[in-house]
Every structure is written in structure tokens, then in C-alpha cells.
Amino acid sequence: MFKLLTQIIDDILWPSVFVVFFWLIFFTNEAYLLHLNNFGVQPREIPGLLGIVFMPFLHGDFTHLFSNTIPFLVSASFIFHFFKEKSWRIFIGIWLISGLGIWLLGQERTVHIGASGLVYGMVAFLMTSGFIRRNKHLTAVAFILVFMYGSMIWGLFPQYSWVHDMNISWEGHLFGALSGLAFAFLDRKIGPADDPDPFEVDDEMPQWWIDMENEKRVMEEMSQKQHPNVRFTYKPKDQDTDS
Numbered sequence: 001m002f003k004l005l006t007q008i009i010d011d012i013l014w015p016s017v018f019v020v021f022f023w024l025i026f027f028t029n030e031a032y033l034l035h036l037n038n039f040g041v042q043p044r045e046i047p048g049l050l051g052i053v054f055m056p057f058l059h060g061d062f063t064h065l066f067s068n069t070i071p072f073l074v075s076a077s078f079i080f081h082f083f084k085e086k087s088w089r090i091f092i093g094i095w096l097i098s099g100l101g102i103w104l105l106g107q108e109r110t111v112h113i114g115a116s117g118l119v120y121g122m123v124a125f126l127m128t129s130g131f132i133r134r135n136k137h138l139t140a141v142a143f144i145l146v147f148m149y150g151s152m153i154w155g156l157f158p159q160y161s162w163v164h165d166m167n168i169s170w171e172g173h174l175f176g177a178l179s180g181l182a183f184a185f186l187d188r189k190i191g192p193a194d195d196p197d198p199f200e201v202d203d204e205m206p207q208w209w210i211d212m213e214n215e216k217r218v219m220e221e222m223s224q225k226q227h228p229n230v231r232f233t234y235k236p237k238d239q240d241t242d243s
Contacts, residue, residue, distance in 0.1 A: 007081075015076035018056075019069055022115065025057045026065050040113035041099055041172075043106035051112065052099030058113035060167070068115045071149060075122035078141055082129075083191045090187065094121035094179045101175030110169075116155070117172030123149055124180030132184065134194040 029036045037058050042048025059065040080087045098117040106112060123145055130142025155173040 011081040012073065012077045014080060015073050018076070019073055021057060022059065022065060022069065022072075026059050026062075029058075037113050038111065040111040041102045041106065042111055043103050043108055048103060048111075052096060052103060055099055055102075055113055055172075056095065056115035056118050059115075060113060064114055068119055071119045071123065071152075072115050074148075075119060075126060075145070078126055079122055082126075082138060082141070083187070086187060086190050090125065090183050091122070093183055094118060094125065094176065097121075097179040097182075098172060098176035101178070102169070102171050105175075106169075106171045112169045112172050114169065114172070117169065117176035120152065120155070120173045120176035121180035121183075123152065124177040125184045126180075128181050128184035129188065129191065132188055133191075135192050137192060 025036065028034065036054075037060065039051055039054045040048075040058055041051035041055050059068065076091065079090055083090055095118050098121050102112050102117070126138070127142045127145050130138040130140075130145075133139075152173075155168065155170060156177055158170050
């Protein structure tokens with residue numbers, strides 16, 4: 001029980017640290033009117049390059065902040081749990097590539113803020129990894145994410161922002177998801193081991209079968225020693241013949 005609790009704390013530690021910074025920066029910005037949201041990604045503007053780093057920490061309002069908090073915490077914790085050795089590379093890679101995609105191809109004269117691009121990337125990474133790999137735990141995670149956040153797919157298209165009449169960075173969602181897909185295929189050989197293929201023929205006999213055969217052979221040898229075989233040889237009697 002203690003080991004399980006330690007494992008859970010280890011998995012959610014860094015995602016929780018990021019969430020704390022999300023909230024602290026948001027309320028500090030609101031309280032002191034610092035206008036930090038101007039430091040978001042500004043496509044093809046040199047100062048806007050700094051927004052690639054700052055974007056996940058900046059949110060427009062409380063609804064924006066809250067809607068990103070739970071998906072970020074869930075998806076990041078799963079990545080830190082299943083991909084321990086490469087978790088930081090995956091996390092930072094999705095973060096930077098999604099931001100760079102916005103800077104290169106985003107709409108001009110816009111400022112992109114929020115952690116939703118990073119969330120889309122991590123969710124896409126986990127879902128893709130779950131479906132392309134033979135690991136029951138990752139597959140279960142993929143189905144959980146589909147159930148919880150399947151509707152996020154509409155955020156990949158510009159029509160979503162038009163219908164909801166909101167300033168939604170569909171470019172951030174799209175480039176985040178694409179970066180997550182790319183990392184899922186690139187890192188398909190790392191992380192939890194694949195489950196064995198039940199239809200794969202294994203030339204080696206399982207150990208339990210070998211042990212059973214050895215025990216059976218020993219029992220037969222002991223039985224032969226206790227009950228030796230007695231063989232009788234019959235010699236036919238000579239019969240006399242008349243000449």
C-alpha cells in the first residue's frame with residue numbers, strides 16, 4: 001500500500017507543480033493587472049517566440065484555466081507513469097513543437113495563450129500509443145481518454161471557434177495533436193513492454209511443462225527400482241520323432 005501511494009505521488013508530482021504555477025500566475029496577473037497575456041505566441045513576430053515558452057502558463061479567464069487544469073493533470077500524470085525514462089523529452093517536445101507550429105503557421109496579428117495545445121498533444125500521444133501498441137494498460141488508458149475527452153476532436157478545426165463564438169486557438173490544438181501523434185510513432189518502442197502475442201508460436205517449452213516432465217520421469221525411474229521387471233524365458237521341450 002505504501003509503495004503504491006509513493007508511486008502515485010511520484011507520477012503526479014511534476015504535473016501538480018505545473019498546475020500550481022498555472023493558478024498562481026493567473027491570479028497574480030488578475031490581481032495586479034500585469035497584462036502577462038501579451039507574452040503569448042505571436043505568429044511570425046520575433047518577440048512572439050518567447051510565447052512558445054510562456055504560453056501554457058497564461059490563461060484568458062477562470063473558465064479557460066479550469067478547463068485546462070484537469071485534462072493537463074490527468075494526461076501528464078499518465079505520461080510520467082508509463083514513460084518514466086522519456087517523459088520529460090515527450091512532455092517538452094510536445095510543448096515546444098506545438099508552440100513553434102503556431103508561430104510558423106498561426107493567424108497573423110493574434111496572440112495564443114493557454115495549455116490546451118500541450119493538453120491536446122499529450123492526449124493524442126497517449127491515445128495513439130494505446131492503439132498502436134499491444135499493452136493492455138495503455139489500451140485501457142486510450143479508451144478512458146476517448147470517453148473523457150473524445151469531444152476535443154472538434155477543437156482541431158476552425159469551425160469550432162466560429163460556432164462557439166470564442167477566441168479559441170484551434171491552431172494550437174491542431175499542432176499539439178500533430179506533435180503528440182508524431183512522438184507516439186517515434187517512441188513506439190519505449191515505455192511499457194508489449195503484452196505477448198497469444199497466437200505467436202514459441203519454440204521453447206514453458207518452464208512449468210519442463211518441470212512436470214522431469215518430475216514424471218523421476219517418478220517412473222523410482223517405480224522401476226521398487227518393482228523390478230522379471231522376465232521368464234520358456235524353452236520348448238524337445239520332442240522325439242520316429243525314423
